[in-house]
Amino acid sequence: MSTSPTSFRTLDDLDPDQRVLVRLDLNSPIEGGEPQDNRRFDRHAETVRELADAGHRVVLLAHQGRPGRDDFVSLSGHASILASHVGRDVGFVPDTYGDAAIEAIESLDTGEILLLENTRMCEDELPEGDPESKAETEFVRALAPHFDAYVNDAYSAAHRSHASLVGFPLVLPAYAGRVMQTEYEANTAIAERSFDGRVTMVVGGTKATDVIDVMDAFGDRVDDFLLGGIAGELFLRAAGHPVGFDVDPDADLFDTQWEQNRGLIEELLEERGSQITLAVDLAYEDDESERAEVDVDAIGEKDVSFLDVGGDTAERYAEVVHESEAVFVKGALGVFEDERFSVGTVRVLEAIAETDCFSVVGGGDTSRAIGLYGLDEADFDHVSIAGGAYIRALTGQPLAGVEALKRE
Known part of the structure:
Protein backbone atom coordinates (compact mmCIF):
# COMPACT_ATOMS: atom_id res chain seq x y z
CA MET A 1 0.00 0.00 0.00
CA SER A 2 1.56 3.29 -1.08
CA THR A 3 0.71 6.81 0.06
CA SER A 4 1.23 10.31 -1.26
CA PRO A 5 2.25 13.18 1.02
CA THR A 6 0.04 16.17 1.67
CA SER A 7 0.81 19.27 -0.36
CA PHE A 8 0.37 21.89 2.37
CA ARG A 9 2.28 22.92 5.47
CA THR A 10 1.27 21.49 8.85
CA LEU A 11 1.92 22.37 12.49
CA ASP A 12 5.26 20.60 12.15
CA ASP A 13 6.39 23.50 9.93
CA LEU A 14 5.24 26.30 12.25
CA ASP A 15 7.94 28.54 13.74
CA PRO A 16 8.00 28.94 17.54
CA ASP A 17 6.45 31.79 19.53
CA GLN A 18 3.74 32.80 17.06
CA ARG A 19 0.44 34.61 17.46
CA VAL A 20 -1.76 32.17 15.55
CA LEU A 21 -5.26 32.58 14.13
CA VAL A 22 -6.93 29.16 14.05
CA ARG A 23 -10.15 28.29 12.20
CA LEU A 24 -12.13 25.47 13.83
CA ASP A 25 -15.53 23.96 13.05
CA LEU A 26 -17.45 23.89 16.34
CA ASN A 27 -20.88 23.95 14.69
CA SER A 28 -23.04 21.98 17.12
CA PRO A 29 -26.61 20.94 17.92
CA ILE A 30 -28.31 23.66 19.96
CA GLU A 31 -30.77 22.75 22.72
CA GLY A 32 -32.41 25.41 24.83
CA GLY A 33 -30.11 27.96 23.27
CA GLU A 34 -27.00 26.11 24.44
CA PRO A 35 -24.44 24.17 22.34
CA GLN A 36 -24.18 20.44 22.99
CA ASP A 37 -20.87 18.68 23.44
CA ASN A 38 -19.87 16.48 20.51
CA ARG A 39 -16.92 14.83 18.80
CA ARG A 40 -15.82 18.04 17.08
CA PHE A 41 -14.75 19.67 20.36
CA ASP A 42 -12.63 16.68 21.29
CA ARG A 43 -11.00 16.48 17.86
CA HIS A 44 -10.16 20.17 17.58
CA ALA A 45 -8.87 20.23 21.16
CA GLU A 46 -5.84 18.27 19.95
CA THR A 47 -4.75 21.10 17.65
CA VAL A 48 -5.55 23.84 20.17
CA ARG A 49 -3.75 22.03 23.00
CA GLU A 50 -0.66 21.39 20.88
CA LEU A 51 -0.41 25.05 19.92
CA ALA A 52 -0.95 26.31 23.48
CA ASP A 53 1.48 23.79 24.98
CA ALA A 54 4.11 24.96 22.48
CA GLY A 55 3.76 28.50 23.82
CA HIS A 56 1.90 30.08 20.92
CA ARG A 57 -0.75 32.74 21.50
CA VAL A 58 -3.87 31.05 20.15
CA VAL A 59 -6.90 32.88 18.79
CA LEU A 60 -9.82 30.82 17.51
CA LEU A 61 -12.42 31.46 14.82
CA ALA A 62 -15.51 29.27 14.37
CA HIS A 63 -19.09 29.48 13.16
CA GLN A 64 -22.46 28.35 14.50
CA GLY A 65 -25.59 27.98 12.42
CA ARG A 66 -26.74 30.38 9.73
CA PRO A 67 -28.46 33.76 9.98
CA GLY A 68 -32.22 33.33 10.35
CA ARG A 69 -32.05 29.84 11.83
CA ASP A 70 -32.70 28.77 15.42
CA ASP A 71 -29.15 27.47 15.80
CA PHE A 72 -27.59 30.83 14.89
CA VAL A 73 -26.27 31.77 18.33
CA SER A 74 -23.23 33.26 20.03
CA LEU A 75 -20.16 31.13 20.66
CA SER A 76 -20.05 32.10 24.35
CA GLY A 77 -21.19 28.62 25.37
CA HIS A 78 -18.70 26.90 23.08
CA ALA A 79 -15.69 28.27 24.95
CA SER A 80 -16.35 26.36 28.18
CA ILE A 81 -17.00 23.09 26.33
CA LEU A 82 -13.79 23.45 24.37
CA ALA A 83 -11.86 24.31 27.55
CA SER A 84 -12.99 21.07 29.16
CA HIS A 85 -11.48 19.13 26.25
CA VAL A 86 -8.29 21.19 25.94
CA GLY A 87 -7.56 21.17 29.67
CA ARG A 88 -6.84 24.92 29.64
CA ASP A 89 -8.93 28.05 30.02
CA VAL A 90 -10.45 29.34 26.80
CA GLY A 91 -11.33 33.02 26.94
CA PHE A 92 -14.18 34.48 24.92
CA VAL A 93 -14.87 37.94 23.54
CA PRO A 94 -18.26 38.79 21.97
CA ASP A 95 -16.58 40.46 19.00
CA THR A 96 -14.79 39.21 15.90
CA TYR A 97 -12.63 42.01 14.51
CA GLY A 98 -13.66 45.19 16.27
CA ASP A 99 -11.82 47.10 18.98
CA ALA A 100 -12.79 44.64 21.74
CA ALA A 101 -11.47 41.69 19.74
CA ILE A 102 -8.21 43.43 18.81
CA GLU A 103 -7.58 44.51 22.41
CA ALA A 104 -8.15 40.95 23.66
CA ILE A 105 -5.87 39.54 20.95
CA GLU A 106 -3.05 41.96 21.72
CA SER A 107 -3.22 41.24 25.46
CA LEU A 108 -2.73 37.47 25.09
CA ASP A 109 0.29 35.91 26.79
CA THR A 110 2.15 32.79 25.65
CA GLY A 111 0.04 29.66 25.88
CA GLU A 112 -3.23 31.56 26.29
CA ILE A 113 -6.32 30.79 24.20
CA LEU A 114 -9.07 33.14 23.03
CA LEU A 115 -12.27 32.34 21.11
CA LEU A 116 -13.75 35.15 19.01
CA GLU A 117 -17.45 35.57 18.24
CA ASN A 118 -19.35 33.58 15.58
CA THR A 119 -17.78 34.38 12.20
CA ARG A 120 -21.19 34.25 10.51
CA MET A 121 -22.21 37.31 12.51
CA CYS A 122 -19.78 39.18 10.24
CA ALA A 135 -8.90 38.44 1.28
CA GLU A 136 -9.86 42.06 0.60
CA THR A 137 -12.78 42.12 3.06
CA GLU A 138 -12.66 44.33 6.14
CA PHE A 139 -12.90 41.18 8.27
CA VAL A 140 -9.62 39.76 6.92
CA ARG A 141 -7.82 43.09 6.53
CA ALA A 142 -8.62 44.11 10.11
CA LEU A 143 -7.54 40.85 11.77
CA ALA A 144 -4.59 39.66 9.69
CA PRO A 145 -2.03 42.33 10.76
CA HIS A 146 -2.31 41.10 14.36
CA PHE A 147 -1.12 37.56 13.55
CA ASP A 148 2.02 35.76 12.47
CA ALA A 149 0.29 32.70 11.02
CA TYR A 150 -3.06 31.18 10.10
CA VAL A 151 -4.05 27.57 10.82
CA ASN A 152 -7.09 25.95 9.21
CA ASP A 153 -8.34 22.96 11.20
CA ALA A 154 -11.93 23.12 9.89
CA TYR A 155 -11.88 20.32 7.34
CA SER A 156 -15.62 19.74 7.75
CA ALA A 157 -16.23 23.31 6.52
CA ALA A 158 -13.48 23.26 3.88
CA HIS A 159 -15.95 22.91 1.01
CA ARG A 160 -17.12 26.47 1.77
CA SER A 161 -15.40 29.49 0.21
CA HIS A 162 -15.97 31.82 3.15
CA ALA A 163 -13.69 34.62 4.29
CA SER A 164 -12.40 32.84 7.40
CA LEU A 165 -11.54 29.77 5.33
CA VAL A 166 -10.05 31.14 2.09
CA GLY A 167 -9.23 34.79 2.74
CA PHE A 168 -6.58 34.53 5.45
CA PRO A 169 -4.32 32.02 3.60
CA LEU A 170 -3.71 34.69 0.94
CA VAL A 171 -2.35 37.22 3.43
CA LEU A 172 -0.74 35.09 6.16
CA PRO A 173 1.56 32.06 6.19
CA ALA A 174 -0.98 29.20 6.25
CA TYR A 175 -0.85 25.75 7.86
CA ALA A 176 -3.12 22.77 8.34
CA GLY A 177 -4.13 21.79 11.86
CA ARG A 178 -4.19 18.17 12.99
CA VAL A 179 -7.87 17.63 12.16
CA MET A 180 -7.40 19.11 8.70
CA GLN A 181 -4.30 16.99 8.15
CA THR A 182 -5.76 13.66 9.28
CA GLU A 183 -9.16 14.18 7.62
CA TYR A 184 -7.55 15.13 4.32
CA GLU A 185 -5.19 12.15 4.34
CA ALA A 186 -7.90 9.65 5.25
CA ASN A 187 -10.70 10.97 3.07
CA THR A 188 -8.55 11.20 -0.04
CA ALA A 189 -7.03 7.77 0.55
CA ILE A 190 -9.41 6.06 -1.86
CA ALA A 191 -8.14 8.31 -4.66
CA GLU A 192 -4.50 8.64 -3.64
CA ARG A 193 -3.57 5.23 -2.23
CA SER A 194 -3.13 1.95 -4.05
CA PHE A 195 -4.35 -1.18 -2.30
CA ASP A 196 -3.21 -4.67 -3.24
CA GLY A 197 -6.38 -6.37 -1.99
CA ARG A 198 -10.13 -5.92 -2.09
CA VAL A 199 -11.52 -2.39 -1.67
CA THR A 200 -15.08 -2.17 -0.34
CA MET A 201 -17.39 0.79 0.06
CA VAL A 202 -20.50 0.68 2.24
CA VAL A 203 -23.05 3.22 1.03
CA GLY A 204 -26.33 4.15 2.70
CA GLY A 205 -28.01 7.02 4.48
CA THR A 206 -30.85 9.22 3.27
CA LYS A 207 -29.04 11.32 0.66
CA ALA A 208 -29.02 8.86 -2.20
CA THR A 209 -27.83 11.42 -4.74
CA ASP A 210 -24.59 11.87 -2.79
CA VAL A 211 -23.71 8.19 -2.60
CA ILE A 212 -24.73 7.51 -6.19
CA ASP A 213 -22.31 10.22 -7.30
CA VAL A 214 -19.61 8.58 -5.17
CA MET A 215 -20.30 5.21 -6.81
CA ASP A 216 -20.06 6.79 -10.23
CA ALA A 217 -16.81 8.58 -9.38
CA PHE A 218 -15.02 5.60 -7.86
CA GLY A 219 -16.39 2.63 -9.73
CA ASP A 220 -12.94 1.90 -11.12
CA ARG A 221 -11.29 1.94 -7.67
CA VAL A 222 -13.82 -0.06 -5.64
CA ASP A 223 -14.33 -3.82 -5.93
CA ASP A 224 -17.55 -4.06 -3.92
CA PHE A 225 -20.32 -1.60 -3.13
CA LEU A 226 -22.54 -2.79 -0.27
CA LEU A 227 -25.85 -0.90 -0.42
CA GLY A 228 -28.42 0.07 2.18
CA GLY A 229 -30.53 3.05 3.17
CA ILE A 230 -32.41 5.06 0.57
CA ALA A 231 -29.88 4.33 -2.18
CA GLY A 232 -30.15 0.61 -1.50
CA GLU A 233 -33.90 0.64 -2.08
CA LEU A 234 -33.58 2.76 -5.22
CA PHE A 235 -31.14 0.25 -6.70
CA LEU A 236 -33.51 -2.59 -5.75
CA ARG A 237 -36.27 -0.70 -7.54
CA ALA A 238 -34.11 -0.42 -10.63
CA ALA A 239 -33.46 -4.16 -10.39
CA GLY A 240 -37.22 -4.81 -10.59
CA HIS A 241 -38.28 -5.11 -6.95
CA PRO A 242 -41.41 -3.26 -5.71
CA VAL A 243 -39.53 -1.06 -3.25
CA GLY A 244 -37.79 2.29 -3.37
CA PHE A 245 -40.80 4.60 -3.38
CA ASP A 246 -42.62 6.64 -0.76
CA VAL A 247 -45.42 4.87 1.13
CA ASP A 248 -46.44 8.00 3.02
CA PRO A 249 -47.79 10.58 0.54
CA ASP A 250 -46.44 13.35 2.77
CA ALA A 251 -42.91 11.93 2.72
CA ASP A 252 -40.34 12.72 0.05
CA LEU A 253 -37.45 10.34 0.59
CA PHE A 254 -37.55 8.12 -2.48
CA ASP A 255 -39.60 9.40 -5.40
CA THR A 256 -37.79 12.70 -6.02
CA GLN A 257 -34.37 11.08 -5.73
CA TRP A 258 -35.53 8.31 -8.05
CA GLU A 259 -36.51 10.83 -10.70
CA GLN A 260 -33.22 12.68 -10.28
CA ASN A 261 -31.00 9.60 -10.44
CA ARG A 262 -32.89 6.88 -12.30
CA GLY A 263 -30.75 7.05 -15.43
CA LEU A 264 -27.48 6.89 -13.54
CA ILE A 265 -28.71 4.09 -11.26
CA GLU A 266 -29.76 1.96 -14.23
CA GLU A 267 -26.46 2.72 -15.98
CA LEU A 268 -24.44 1.72 -12.91
CA ASP A 281 -33.85 -8.98 2.99
CA LEU A 282 -35.18 -5.83 4.62
CA ALA A 283 -36.48 -4.99 8.09
CA TYR A 284 -39.60 -3.07 9.11
CA GLU A 285 -41.78 -2.37 12.15
CA ASP A 286 -44.67 -4.83 12.48
CA ASP A 287 -48.08 -4.31 14.09
CA GLU A 288 -46.64 -5.11 17.52
CA SER A 289 -43.93 -2.47 17.07
CA GLU A 290 -41.30 -5.20 16.80
CA ARG A 291 -38.60 -5.66 14.20
CA ALA A 292 -39.70 -7.94 11.39
CA GLU A 293 -37.84 -9.02 8.26
CA VAL A 294 -38.87 -10.05 4.78
CA ASP A 295 -36.93 -11.50 1.85
CA VAL A 296 -36.71 -9.01 -1.00
CA ASP A 297 -37.98 -11.65 -3.44
CA ALA A 298 -41.08 -12.19 -1.28
CA ILE A 299 -42.23 -8.55 -1.33
CA GLY A 300 -45.44 -8.30 -3.37
CA GLU A 301 -45.82 -4.58 -2.93
CA LYS A 302 -44.34 -2.02 -0.61
CA ASP A 303 -46.88 -1.16 2.07
CA VAL A 304 -44.51 -0.51 4.98
CA SER A 305 -41.40 1.60 5.45
CA PHE A 306 -38.21 -0.44 5.44
CA LEU A 307 -35.88 0.79 8.17
CA ASP A 308 -32.84 -1.48 7.92
CA VAL A 309 -31.29 -4.25 5.89
CA GLY A 310 -32.16 -7.71 7.17
CA GLY A 311 -30.01 -10.04 9.23
CA ASP A 312 -28.98 -12.22 6.27
CA THR A 313 -27.86 -9.14 4.36
CA ALA A 314 -25.91 -7.86 7.36
CA GLU A 315 -24.01 -11.16 7.62
CA ARG A 316 -23.30 -11.25 3.89
CA TYR A 317 -21.93 -7.72 4.07
CA ALA A 318 -19.83 -8.65 7.11
CA GLU A 319 -18.28 -11.52 5.14
CA VAL A 320 -17.24 -9.14 2.35
CA VAL A 321 -15.73 -6.75 4.90
CA HIS A 322 -13.75 -9.59 6.48
CA GLU A 323 -12.16 -10.28 3.07
CA SER A 324 -11.29 -6.63 2.34
CA GLU A 325 -8.01 -4.74 2.60
CA ALA A 326 -9.75 -1.36 2.72
CA VAL A 327 -13.29 -0.37 3.70
CA PHE A 328 -14.86 3.07 3.30
CA VAL A 329 -18.25 3.81 4.88
CA LYS A 330 -20.58 6.55 3.63
CA GLY A 331 -23.94 6.52 5.34
CA ALA A 332 -25.81 4.12 7.60
CA ALA A 353 -13.34 -3.56 13.85
CA GLU A 354 -12.66 -7.31 13.69
CA THR A 355 -10.71 -7.05 10.44
CA ASP A 356 -7.14 -5.90 9.87
CA CYS A 357 -8.14 -3.52 7.09
CA PHE A 358 -7.65 0.17 6.40
CA SER A 359 -10.96 1.78 7.35
CA VAL A 360 -12.58 5.19 7.07
CA GLY A 374 -20.05 0.58 22.52
CA LEU A 375 -17.55 0.08 19.72
CA ASP A 376 -13.97 1.29 20.16
CA GLU A 377 -13.01 4.17 17.87
CA ALA A 378 -9.42 2.97 18.05
CA ASP A 379 -10.43 -0.07 15.96
CA PHE A 380 -10.95 2.21 12.96
CA ASP A 381 -8.18 4.00 11.09
CA HIS A 382 -10.24 7.16 10.79
CA VAL A 383 -13.68 8.30 11.94
CA SER A 384 -14.54 11.42 10.00
CA ILE A 385 -16.39 14.39 11.50
CA ALA A 386 -17.03 15.80 8.03
CA GLY A 387 -20.23 15.58 6.01
CA GLY A 388 -20.28 17.69 2.85
CA ALA A 389 -16.49 17.86 2.70
CA TYR A 390 -16.27 14.07 2.98
CA ILE A 391 -18.62 13.67 0.03
CA ARG A 392 -16.66 16.13 -2.08
CA ALA A 393 -13.41 14.40 -1.24
CA LEU A 394 -14.85 11.03 -2.20
CA GLU A 403 -6.93 24.53 -2.07
CA ALA A 404 -6.30 27.82 -0.25
CA LEU A 405 -3.78 26.06 2.03
CA LYS A 406 -1.95 24.68 -0.98
CA ARG A 407 -1.34 28.13 -2.46
CA GLU A 408 2.12 29.58 -1.95
Missing part, protein backbone atom coordinates in the same frame (compact mmCIF):
# COMPACT_ATOMS: atom_id res chain seq x y z
CA GLU A 123 -21.26 40.46 7.00
CA ASP A 124 -18.01 39.67 5.19
CA GLU A 125 -18.01 35.96 6.04
CA LEU A 126 -20.99 35.03 3.85
CA PRO A 127 -21.79 34.47 1.01
CA GLU A 128 -19.19 32.36 -0.79
CA GLY A 129 -16.69 34.16 -2.98
CA ASP A 130 -13.31 33.75 -4.60
CA PRO A 131 -10.29 33.85 -2.25
CA GLU A 132 -8.97 37.10 -3.68
CA SER A 133 -12.19 38.99 -2.95
CA LYS A 134 -12.49 37.42 0.50
CA LEU A 269 -26.39 -1.51 -12.53
CA GLU A 270 -25.81 -2.37 -16.17
CA GLU A 271 -22.14 -1.44 -16.32
CA ARG A 272 -20.99 -2.28 -12.78
CA GLY A 273 -23.57 -4.81 -11.62
CA SER A 274 -20.90 -7.31 -10.60
CA GLN A 275 -19.48 -4.76 -8.14
CA ILE A 276 -22.83 -3.87 -6.57
CA THR A 277 -24.29 -6.02 -3.78
CA LEU A 278 -27.94 -5.39 -2.93
CA ALA A 279 -29.88 -6.41 0.16
CA VAL A 280 -31.52 -9.82 0.10
CA LEU A 333 -27.58 0.97 6.37
CA GLY A 334 -30.61 1.68 8.53
CA VAL A 335 -32.16 3.89 11.20
CA PHE A 336 -29.49 2.91 13.71
CA GLU A 337 -30.63 5.47 16.31
CA ASP A 338 -33.48 2.99 16.97
CA GLU A 339 -31.80 -0.12 18.37
CA ARG A 340 -34.32 -2.36 16.57
CA PHE A 341 -33.00 -1.13 13.24
CA SER A 342 -29.31 -0.87 14.04
CA VAL A 343 -28.47 -4.44 12.97
CA GLY A 344 -27.03 -3.69 9.53
CA THR A 345 -25.00 -0.63 10.46
CA VAL A 346 -23.62 -2.13 13.66
CA ARG A 347 -22.81 -5.53 12.15
CA VAL A 348 -20.77 -3.91 9.38
CA LEU A 349 -18.94 -1.68 11.87
CA GLU A 350 -18.23 -4.71 14.05
CA ALA A 351 -16.85 -6.57 11.03
CA ILE A 352 -14.55 -3.64 10.24
CA VAL A 361 -16.03 5.77 8.57
CA GLY A 362 -17.77 9.01 7.69
CA GLY A 363 -20.78 10.76 6.32
CA GLY A 364 -22.99 12.83 8.58
CA ASP A 365 -24.13 10.99 11.70
CA THR A 366 -22.91 7.51 10.77
CA SER A 367 -19.87 7.77 12.99
CA ARG A 368 -22.15 8.30 16.00
CA ALA A 369 -23.10 4.64 15.87
CA ILE A 370 -19.58 3.72 17.01
CA GLY A 371 -20.01 5.34 20.40
CA LEU A 372 -23.72 4.63 20.62
CA TYR A 373 -23.21 0.87 20.45
CA THR A 395 -16.14 12.36 -5.51
CA GLY A 396 -12.83 14.03 -6.29
CA GLN A 397 -14.11 17.59 -6.11
CA PRO A 398 -11.69 20.26 -4.84
CA LEU A 399 -12.29 21.75 -1.39
CA ALA A 400 -11.90 25.53 -1.33
CA GLY A 401 -10.36 25.59 2.13
CA VAL A 402 -7.82 22.92 1.23
